[in-house]
Amino acid sequence: MSAPAPTPTTKRAARPPRPKQRQKSLKKVAPAAGPEARKRAAAILEVLGGARTTTDAAEAIGVTLPRYYHLEARALEGLLAACEPGKPGRGPNPTRELEALRKKCARLEREVGRQQALVRAAHRLAGVGPVPPVKPRSGKKRPRRPTARALVAAVVLKSSEPTATPPSAPGSP
Secondary structure (H helix, E strand, O other): OOOOOOOOOOOOOOOOOOOOOOOOOHHHHHHHOOHHHHHHHHHHHHHHHOOOOHHHHHHHHOOOHHHHHHHHHHHHHHHHHHHOOOOOOOOOOHHHHHHHHHHHHHHHHHHHHHHHHHHHHHHHHHOOOOOOOOOOOOOOOOOOOOOOHHHHHHHHHHHOOOOOOOOOOOOOO
């Protein structure tokens, strides 16, 4: 019996370590908000934790009870939105998108040049003369003539002044 030959162990390429995400502590979150927002958030959390009643919290932050319930609903919506799982992978980056669009533009310009060369070659083979280039329009545009209805009406009113016609006599035809 022969022993199986030892297989050489292959080393995998070491990945660079992932950057660790910093945990946001409450001390770092609180200074970002204003004092009124912190006061409201504390009151809402105290109500949700059972340490205070809704009436006491509404009085403490100086709002009516319906307004307190509205603020509480908005706070819970924000909490739920923040708890949604994020999309995997990198988010959209405008500089990367711009670079990708520039590459695409350069590729399409090369393709246009290639197609134009193929058209010229086909014209030579068919014995057709070259297509004359399209003349670019001059940069000047004709001035637009004003056709405002009010101006037209003013001209019509000025030109159609009533002519003095003698009134007909009651007995004459």
